[in-house]
Amino acid sequence: MSRLLMSLLAVVALLAACAGWSPAAEPTIDEYVQIFNPDLLARVGDANHIERTSTFTHPESSDISTWVMENTWFSFIIFLPFLILPQVLLVHVMLKFRDRRDGRRPATFMHNVKLENLWTGIPILALVIVAFPVYPLLYKMELPPEDRDAMVVTVRGRQFAWDYEYKKEGVSLGLDLVSSIQEPLVLKKDKAVVLDITSSDVNHAWWVPAFGIKKDAIIGRFNRAWFTPRIAGPFRGQCAELCGQGHGVMIIGAVVAEPDVFDRWVELQRHRNDSQKVWDALIAWDLKGDDAPIRASVSEYLKKSDGDSRRWALQYWMAHNATSYTRRSPDRPQRGTKAEDIETYPARLEEWKSKLVPAWRDSLEALPDRRQRIDAIIAAMPMVAQIEIAAPPVAQADVALADVVSEETP
Amino acid sequence: MSTAGAHPMPQIKRYTGLMDYLTTVDHKKIGLMYFWFTLFMGIVGGALAGLIRVHLATPGSMIEAIQYANLHGTDLPFNLFSENKHAYNQVMTMHASVMIFFVIIPSFAAFGNYLAPIMIGARDMAFPKMNAFAFWLLIPAACLMFASFFTVGGAAAAGWTSYPPLSLQGAKINPGQDMWILGVHLAGMSSILGAINFIVTVSNMRAPGMGWLQMPLFVWAVFITSVLQLTATPVLGSAVTMLLMDRNFGTTFLSASQGGDPLLYQHIFWFYSHPAVYIMILPGFGGISHVFAAFSRKKVFGYLGMVLAIGVIGIIGYSVWAHHMFSVGMPTALQAFFMYMSFAIAIPTGIKIFSWLATMWGGTIRFTVAMKFACGFISLFTLGGFGGLILALVPVDQSLHDTYFVVGHFHYTLVGGSVMLLFSMTYYWWPKMSGRMLDERWGTVVFWLMFIGVMVAFMTMHISGMHGMARRIAVYYQDYKIHNHITTFGYLLTFVGAIIFFLQLVFSYRKPKITVNDPWEVNDVQESFEWATSCPPPAYNFEHVPPIPVADQMPRH
Numbered sequence: 001m002s003r004l005l006m007s008l009l010a011v012v013a014l015l016a017a018c019a020g021w022s023p024a025a026e027p028t029i030d031e032y033v034q035i036f037n038p039d040l041l042a043r044v045g046d047a048n049h050i051e052r053t054s055t056f057t058h059p060e061s062s063d064i065s066t067w068v069m070e071n072t073w074f075s076f077i078i079f080l081p082f083l084i085l086p087q088v089l090l091v092h093v094m095l096k097f098r099d100r101r102d103g104r105r106p107a108t109f110m111h112n113v114k115l116e117n118l119w120t121g122i123p124i125l126a127l128v129i130v131a132f133p134v135y136p137l138l139y140k141m142e143l144p145p146e147d148r149d150a151m152v153v154t155v156r157g158r159q160f161a162w163d164y165e166y167k168k169e170g171v172s173l174g175l176d177l178v179s180s181i182q183e184p185l186v187l188k189k190d191k192a193v194v195l196d197i198t199s200s201d202v203n204h205a206w207w208v209p210a211f212g213i214k215k216d217a218i219i220g221r222f223n224r225a226w227f228t229p230r231i232a233g234p235f236r237g238q239c240a241e242l243c244g245q246g247h248g249v250m251i252i253g254a255v256v257a258e259p260d261v262f263d264r265w266v267e268l269q270r271h272r273n274d275s276q277k278v279w280d281a282l283i284a285w286d287l288k289g290d291d292a293p294i295r296a297s298v299s300e301y302l303k304k305s306d307g308d309s310r311r312w313a314l315q316y317w318m319a320h321n322a323t324s325y326t327r328r329s330p331d332r333p334q335r336g337t338k339a340e341d342i343e344t345y346p347a348r349l350e351e352w353k354s355k356l357v358p359a360w361r362d363s364l365e366a367l368p369d370r371r372q373r374i375d376a377i378i379a380a381m382p383m384v385a386q387i388e389i390a391a392p393p394v395a396q397a398d399v400a401l402a403d404v405v406s407e408e409t410p
Numbered sequence: 411m412s413t414a415g416a417h418p419m420p421q422i423k424r425y426t427g428l429m430d431y432l433t434t435v436d437h438k439k440i441g442l443m444y445f446w447f448t449l450f451m452g453i454v455g456g457a458l459a460g461l462i463r464v465h466l467a468t469p470g471s472m473i474e475a476i477q478y479a480n481l482h483g484t485d486l487p488f489n490l491f492s493e494n495k496h497a498y499n500q501v502m503t504m505h506a507s508v509m510i511f512f513v514i515i516p517s518f519a520a521f522g523n524y525l526a527p528i529m530i531g532a533r534d535m536a537f538p539k540m541n542a543f544a545f546w547l548l549i550p551a552a553c554l555m556f557a558s559f560f561t562v563g564g565a566a567a568a569g570w571t572s573y574p575p576l577s578l579q580g581a582k583i584n585p586g587q588d589m590w591i592l593g594v595h596l597a598g599m600s601s602i603l604g605a606i607n608f609i610v611t612v613s614n615m616r617a618p619g620m621g622w623l624q625m626p627l628f629v630w631a632v633f634i635t636s637v638l639q640l641t642a643t644p645v646l647g648s649a650v651t652m653l654l655m656d657r658n659f660g661t662t663f664l665s666a667s668q669g670g671d672p673l674l675y676q677h678i679f680w681f682y683s684h685p686a687v688y689i690m691i692l693p694g695f696g697g698i699s700h701v702f703a704a705f706s707r708k709k710v711f712g713y714l715g716m717v718l719a720i721g722v723i724g725i726i727g728y729s730v731w732a733h734h735m736f737s738v739g740m741p742t743a744l745q746a747f748f749m750y751m752s753f754a755i756a757i758p759t760g761i762k763i764f765s766w767l768a769t770m771w772g773g774t775i776r777f778t779v780a781m782k783f784a785c786g787f788i789s790l791f792t793l794g795g796f797g798g799l800i801l802a803l804v805p806v807d808q809s810l811h812d813t814y815f816v817v818g819h820f821h822y823t824l825v826g827g828s829v830m831l832l833f834s835m836t837y838y839w840w841p842k843m844s845g846r847m848l849d850e851r852w853g854t855v856v857f858w859l860m861f862i863g864v865m866v867a868f869m870t871m872h873i874s875g876m877h878g879m880a881r882r883i884a885v886y887y888q889d890y891k892i893h894n895h896i897t898t899f900g901y902l903l904t905f906v907g908a909i910i911f912f913l914q915l916v917f918s919y920r921k922p923k924i925t926v927n928d929p930w931e932v933n934d935v936q937e938s939f940e941w942a943t944s945c946p947p948p949a950y951n952f953e954h955v956p957p958i959p960v961a962d963q964m965p966r967h
Contacts, residue, residue: 072800086792093770094770094775099776105774120757202575203573213808216738240813248884
């Protein structure tokens, strides 16, 4: 019933979305930032709170999730009588056979072979019924996807973050360079993705609940998992194997993007490292002072290559970083375990509270101004040279999955 | 009435009071010491759980709170572990370790020690001194574990499973993990010695005429549990020894960079710890059969089926260990095997549930507190077992593994299962063990607090797990706030129940001793040895060959 209601709601939402949708409208920079840099920690009720947090509530998020939930509800229905029957019998027995002190003699039977065979046989039958469909599903999940052209991402856990390496796209992700919060894994909608999961220290487990898979990250071995995301939007997850002090904050994010948006994102990544220097100059820039250093860094950025897309990328990264910048204050000092650390802790805490945090909060107010000024500077810069940076070589990455698939498929 | 003439006893010095208990080798006194030790440890473990619950129910435990602290530069009030999330992991690890190694496993040893020799008509255990030694090993084991809180780096913080490489971190700097390992070694040694003692006692010291199939079900359960303990616990010893050697002596059993394999530990550990799950429930399965039979005024239904079911659970229990590890990346065929074996173990469990219901069927049921707990056990354990069946499905286990669903599931089986069994057995046998009745009205209060508490706390855990809350986390997404508040409320109910239970037992000693042998009128229908002697039984239980005919559990055709 609720499924039906939800799908109805989805249809209504889809119609509403179509009404306001026009194919020509390219998302603005801020909309791209919304898509690629979601707030993984947004609270319930916030506009950008991530709703799809479980395979049980959103089985449509990935193909695996859908199959798993179909199978689970099927098994659940088969098992359900064995949950209800004892409870019903228990209540029945308790009501019917309670001692009413009316002189009724208790029964004396001690065994009933027919009955015993029955309650051994019927559960076996139920288990066999469940056992059949789950077997092919298990193999479907464990073998590589049929889509030989799948994306391949190496996922490497460490205390307490995840590093992603896109083999074909040549992109690496990890902690956000500005906020040091985990960056989301960006995926292409309707494109199978193969995750090779490993760890560089203790055991972790990669788990985005809505996608319906969870694999341990263990040092010295690669665990393979795959799925095809079916809905665009942000998802979130969490390390699922105790990995030490920061286990709870070892969060995981994932963003599923429409194919053309995803291509845009891959393109953006090529300019990221260069843009970081501009950001550093921008955040260090005293707005009242001379803008020579920031001009110098922008022209440095453009010297390597110039063009509309590269300028656009710089604007994007400034917006992206500004969003990240608002998400995290300077790190709270840790008490530590050494004697001198503990001694200085109150002073460090006080400094953090009274100096670092207020300074950071003041600088937040100036962020929009900074962005406007740099946009103006970028626009005013004369074109240097129209050289596009070439995409990174993809040859060696391309063969990786095809080889593995041919080795593993029986 | 002394038999000294026929068998001259060596003159030994007899102590009284405290010294009597410190030096005793009497199985009943040792059983009582086990009982009070586990009860005390249960309160301590429950208090540790309280720290966890209070922490998780306060605003400081949400990721939101980190943001809050970062954005506003102030702490949230009332946050236990805001400075040190390491402390949370320590408390969580110790809660599990204490509850498993010092509460549930030895508490069944308490009942086994006290009752098994009486039930088979023996005068004591086969090795009385070893029996005492097994108990006294638990004290240093517990001391080691608790002392580790005060070492550099604190207690073990890698979970009670202590998976490497996490448990290898801090080697030679933080001794907490090493002390945990040694504590487990001592507790394991105690377990093994106790198991040998039970096996020898039950095999050799049954009263004349009592064949294997005339043994009461509780003795059967203790016997099979002991076999499991004897065969499985050394395996745990080997796993933690590897850990100890890797940490301290430079071996590389578990270190991937030098040719070892961290997964090896998980396999060996669960090869012990899955049978350990049955070590924690099977004696209770046996004991509860007595409660059902006694208060339905019937004999146990399907005795042979019950015995076989316990045996089959024991055997299959050895081939399901890897269902704790479905996400580690095992060969697919192996996953399928362990999934089907986990299904299979539901069948003997189902046989037991239905046989208990059939035992009640047609009886005249008296709802004493023991019986209430027994009925509550059936209800809760069925729910816990049902969650287990869902978890056995590998595809969905990929989503549920290491979430609060799992936490809810095993708390249903351990608190709703083992602890309900223990409470039921206590209310049933306490008159025999202490000579005092427990108050029925307070007992009913305890029952409802426990039953509702378990339902509230652990059902909510299932739900938060399905919504994607990982286990063993000190901070969580704000979405799970409401679940954690409800769970903490449920915890409070159970903890109040446990405290009342504890006080009831303490204050029962102020009551007058009962004078009848059989306060529940059990032997109107059954013939059991323990209700045929005085409450509590005299030293050495029986002066002669037990005075009643051996219970004919298994009707001969």
